[in-house]
Amino acid sequence: MIIKLSPGDIKRYNWYLWRAVLSFFALFVLLLVVTYFGLFGQLPSFRDLENPKSNQASEVISADGTTVLGTYYVQNRSSVSFSQLSPNVVNALIATEDSRFYDHSGIDFRRLFTIPLLNLIGSKQGGSTITQQLAKNLFSGSQGAHNPFVRLTQKLKEWIIAVRLERRYTKQEIITMYLNTVDFGAYNTFGIKSAAHTYFNVTPDKLTPDQAAVLVGMVKGPGVYSPIRHPDRALNRRNLILGLMEKQGYLTDGQLQEFKSKPLGIDFNPMNHNEGPAPYFRAVLKQEIQKIFKNQNIVRSDGTPYDLDRDGLKIYTTIDATMQQYAEEAQREYMPQLQGQFNDQWKGVSRWKSIKNFKLLLDEGMYRSDRYKQLELQGKSEDEIRQNFDTPDSLELFTWRGDIDTLMKPIDSILYSKMMLRNALMSMDPTTGYVKAWVGGTDFEHFKYDQVKVGTRQVGSTAKPFTYAVAIENGFSPCQEVDNVPVTIDGWTPGSSPTETLPGAISLRTALAHSQNYVTAYVMNEVKPTPVMELIKKMGVTSDVPPYPSICLGVFNASVFDMTGAYSVFANHGTWTEPTFILRIEDKNGNVVYTHTPKVVQAMDAQSAYVMTYMLKGVIEDGTGSRLKYKYGLNNPIGGKTGTTQENSDGWFIGITPQLVTGVWSGCEDRDIHFRSTRLGEGANSALPIFAGFMKRVYANPALGIKKNVDFDAPKNMTITLDCNAYKQQQQGTNDVDKKLGF
CATH class of the missing domain: 1.10.3810.10 (Biosynthetic peptidoglycan transglycosylase-like)
Known part of the structure; x- marks a missing residue:
């Protein structure tokens, strides 16, 4: 059936159609108008459009100004x-x-x-x-x-x-x-x-x-x-x-x-946050920036605090991306070998009998673990939690061959973690104070505690140069000879291994090179503890250093950060330039919101500092650090000092060159867990090889500008004789004159 529409009907329907279209359009315009005036919610202002809000990651940028080491983000x-x-x-x-x-x-x-x-x-x-x-x-x-x-x-x-x-x-x-x-x-x-x-x-x-x-x-x-x-x-x-x-x-x-x-x-x-280069550095950096912003009241233009995870800041650092890579590679290359040596020493040995306070260490590890805290939040009793830790479970463990999944009692995983060696390295330019590489631990995902700046450990024999430096400033000669015999100071008599004690009279340079305790104690008795403590503080060590005679053997604790900075004084003509790792911070629009100016202190005179570089080179030439030459082939001008603490709990090596000063530490999380022999636990074995691996890589890359055959600059008008044969002749001549004059 076909319905025929009259012209009037068509006109009427067209009008209905157009009225509907016009009504829809009017409604649409009305909705736009009321939306424009905020009926359905506030629209962004002109300022909002100019500065749209978004959660933008803040970038940590290396010394080249372009390489992004990592980001902080939501x-x-x-x-x-x-x-x-x-x-x-x-x-x-x-x-x-x-x-x-x-x-x-x-x-x-x-x-x-x-x-x-x-x-x-x-x-x-x-x-x-x-x-x-x-x-x-x-x-x-x-x-x-x-x-x-x-x-x-x-x-x-x-x-x-x-x-x-x-x-x-x-x-x-x-x-x-x-x-x-x-x-x-x-x-x-x-x-x-x-x-x-x-x-x-x-x-x-x-x-x-x-x-x-x-x-x-x-x-x-x-x-x-x-x-x-x-x-x-x-x-x-x-x-x-x-x-x-x-x-x-x-x-x-x-x-x-x-x-x-x-x-x-x-x-x-x-x-x-766990991956990428320098994860320990980035974690410490974040805390340092938050502290700086709070202490200096650095805020956004609207007065609200900066949020590193959302505000898109650009943090320009001193870290050299290539050196950082070399430092991490040197650690990964040697630490599996060192861990193997450590594990071999503990094979078949009862931890319960051989480790002091063993149960206490396990309990402390359990209490600090995330697992314990989660079970506690679930309302579990102490007995229930201990039962959980004694029940095998699927766990992920760190190994130097990569993470592994295994079935293990959680309490056994605590022991496994505590028997893992830790290691830290920091390298800096002694002149500018710029930190070039920072390896705060062995694996950030599993062991987040930073051992460069946050953690402190007993420094051992790396403290000895401080005592000798005070002596040099007070007129002692590196060629002066002292009988290497026991010395008692205020009832304290340091020990010395009979096999490692050099007999007879030896020079101060030889005593430092071979880390002789008796001669070091003799020097301390001559210069007294307070001046040594004051020098250590001037050289940037921030931890507590009591003015006791035993500080000459390093019984105080310090960080790798502070000790590396202190040794930079020797390489930098006696000037301590604060170790610096932040250059500047910019907001997301490129405006500089913070610039770091390092502190500078003249800690000792330039001549004394140069004499100390001469003495520290003796450690490498014919002392406890000599394997750097005969095993690793580094024959260029390098000074350094090994350090080994009581019961081999800590191994140190701090090496100095005119352009780089590098500190390395190795040890377990707890000092009661350590190597069972000094042969393997000493700094020459547990820390020096990582320094060697790092420096060999650095020297092999000319683009870094670290020259191999550059020696330390001697100051003008040297008055201290470094040629010990000439020194002996001078002393002999002085003695002859004294005899003639009847003295």
Whole structure:
């Protein structure tokens, strides 16, 4: 049945249709107006648009000014400028998300009403422009997105914000802001810079068309199109985007076929707080910055405190990325060997009988463990917790061959951890005070306690040069000879191994080279403890150093940080320059908010410092550090001092060159657990080899500028004789004159 409409009916229906359209348009305009005036929630102000809020990671940057050592973040997001973006990323994004990006002013109405047709012909684009998506990412959020009315109001906000963004920013700035805000899934990765590193281990400017297509493909669904979890989906999505790029003229047909034939080529490098170079340094650095900001009242422009995890600060440090790598490599190279020596000494030996306070050590380890704290929070009793620790469980353990999963009683894992050797290294430029390398421990994921600055240990014989330095300043000669016999000071008589005690009269240089306790005690008795303590403090040691005679043998505790800084005085003409690891801190806009100025103290005169370098070179030439020459082939001018504490609990070596001073420490978490022989536990075996491995790598790289055959500078007008034969002749001549004069 066919119904014929009269011209009047057609006119009337047309009027109904147009009235409906006009009513819808009026309602739409009304909604836009009320949204603009904030009826559905406050819109961002002009200031908000100029400074959009986002959780942006703060970057720790090495001495070269470009290498990022790591980040602090809630969202692993780092920003880049448009010039740092590969054109391939921009092209892939525009081809996929907004082909008319350069032609609209934030809202593409023509595209909005043709989306169904575009999807039918394979364009696969949504209704939102890139600018609208940016508005959503920055300001409107996604709460209530499943409520149609809430989503409508959000969409209206996005349109208004998009138009405002287009008025405030250039197209290049908008696309850069967008790429800096996108979520890329794995390990909380936000922004194209983090994504390029995480998935391809490159910077954003190096992304190829196929790599760019993979990342842009993740924009709509980082989980669905993850190249790690769903490589097949990611590959299909990549090829689809490459096809869109070809249709838009960004690729030729030949290039399209070439890139589609390639595998995904993922080089997965997820970043987290435990990974990357210098994790111990980064952890200490964060605490130091927070302390500086609090003590100096450094705040944001609105008066609120800076948040390192959200404010996108750039922290420029003194750490040399290459030297840091060499230091970590030297540790990984030698520590498995040292651990093997340690384990062999303890094979078949009862820990209960041989380790002092063994049960107490295990209990303390249990009480400090995360497992104990979690069980305590669950309301478990002490007996229940102990039963849990005595019940085998699946555990992850650190080994030098990599982490392993094993079935073990948790209490046994405490023992395993305590029998693992720890190690720390710090290297610095003695002239500037700049810290070049910082290895605070053996594995940050498992052992987070920093042993460079946070931890202190007994320093042993590395303290002896301080006593000799006071003697040199008071007119003693390194060639002066002293009988190497026991000395008692105020009832204290140091011991000395009979096999390691040199007989007869020996020079002070020889005594220091061979770490002789008796002669060191003799010198202490001559110069007295208080001047030695005062010098140690002037040289930057911040821990407690009591003015007792025994400090000459290093019975006090100090950090690797302070001891390395103290030894830099010898290499720097008697001047202590505060060890420095922060250069400056900038906010996300490049404004400098903090600059560090190191303290400088003239701790001793230049001549005495130079004489100490001469004495410390004797340690390497023919003393306790001589294996540096005969075993590791380092024959260039190097001074140093080994240190071994009571019962071999701590092994030290601090080495000095004109351009680098490096301190190394090795030992267990608890001093009661240690090597069973001095032959293996002494610093010459437990610390010196890591120094050797580090320096050999440094010297092999000329680009670092650390020259091998540079000696320490002698000051002008030297009055102290370093030639011991000449010194003896002078002494003999003085004695002859005295005899003639009747003295």
